[in-house]
Amino acid sequence: MASGRRPTLTQSFCRPSTSRASAAQPSTRRGNTMRTTLLAVALTLAGVLVLTGCPGQRAPEELASPDPTLPSEQPIAEGSGEGLGRVLTAVPCGVAGPYGDICEIMKTTDPAIDMQADVANTMVLNRKLVDGKGSCDAYLAMGNVEVEALEKVGKVARAVPVAGMGLGLIVAKGNPLGIKSIADLANDNVKAVAIARPNSSVGFCAEQALKNAGVWSAVEAKLARPDAPSELKSFVMKGKADAAIIYNTCLVEVHTPGQQRQEEGQGVSTKLQDVGLIDQQLYEPFSLQVVVPTDAQNPAGAEAFIRACLSEAGQKIFADWSYIPLKPDAEAGKPEA
Template identity: 30%
Template sequence: MRPLSRPLSRPLSRPLFRPLFRLFAHALAATAFALTFSAQARADDLIVSAAASLTNAFKAVGDAFEQQHPGTRLLFNFGASDVLMQQIVNGAPADVFASADQKAMDKAAAEKVIVPATRKDFAANSLVLIVPTDSRFAPASLNELTAANVKRVAYGDPASVPVGRYTEGALKSAGVWDAVSAKGVLATNVRQSLDYVSRGEVDAGFVFGTDAAIMPEKVKVALTVPTQAPITYPIAQVEGSRHAADAQSFIAFVLSPAGQAVLAKYGFKPAPAR
């Protein structure tokens, strides 16, 4: 997998380097967040840690929620779902956690940092392959990503980013994971993958459909990619929240017709019934 830039002049090739580096990076990010975000948060803020792909939609949801709850101030923390989960495990302040896949929420449940009874699926999304708007690359299938003229393909790191896990599953299902991952440019979250494509730094990239929709002047959807499992977003109250009632009110609002209408404006679909 080929990053856009390397902090080391000579990359290490030992098999254990990459997973160890990821663990170190995630721990460092969680520690830095706990120090900086804690200083910014007020005692009465309702803190929502949410997947990066929810950035635009949740800001709008937050505005609508605050209008209905004038005594509550929302503070959002957006990022890769697994990184957010690790921040919460490490003690970073949070009242609500919203993930871009079930696996990150399952990890949160296993770490006992969410209230299981409050966990609900609230939205669905799609996986798409995007290219820069001026690109002539128009693949009819994922197999075309193996072509020699395709040099770089961006996607989230499967170790910590839900869109990366969906991408890995789709490419393995198509039988092209090994070939495409050799050209891979790993992103720390889905919005970074979007940025790489929008700036023309890669030939193509994998993002959620809702992410592609926010930059129609810079990227275009080349393929809608089938996934092995539906792309669903769960939300839950964080265990030990100092604002449990407000957290549950926010979750209820996200699930309400008003909240769902806001999400729909940003391309999210209702979560399928389980």
């Protein structure tokens, strides 16, 4: 899988001193609907390479409830149209690459379906759907926090995990401060660390990771928190932060379906360096999920897209884009009875 493109790291078996149930405590009060999702993804994530040098770890402190409040003027397309077979998908810009590749295989497997994308910032899409200012047939949600925000307002008919995700640590090219692990973020020479706000999965889980790693008290005062996860890379590139915790897929992402993934020496990788994956044991597992909204005009088309994502070919595509593939399961894409 694509994780082979990441830096070679020594596998660490450091775990939080608390149990899995305790480590996930901040999310248990958000309801039981995601437990099945988290279990499925956790089994897949367990074998991922992680950062070395886990410090002494402690139980996580209570995190703020996810609160998606980012306003935006960017629209999400209104309605799903009347054309038979048309499937309008709300696609976060960072997921445009695998989405485009999966649409290509659907031209063969589901030629009657017309896949159309509304590509925008993930926070923009989530906010519009939560506020009822836009609709779609399928939405690629970048984590459990985003799905739960929609569940709270009754907008989720069905949510299916299609690929695992993780957290990555990035620094400026050349790694001038010699940052090798999340523990190094507490060092005095590290002046600013960028993480997203907790109304996104990447921000919520970054807080968990820092707290479980035992470095929150040393890092909290030097956090730089942009309004959108998409700004994390630019904070490091512009010198506003010495390091950032990002979605592990961010360094290879493209923002237009059909484009090839960014490789080493291309795009942002000329200015940023991937230190490696953050130990998944430090935060609640999360996944890329296909949400079928309650107001979807073509739910059958959305189900066809889910099947394509969960197919062997679809899972290989996700792996090629540095997502963590789930074990393909033909039954997983079927609606519950």
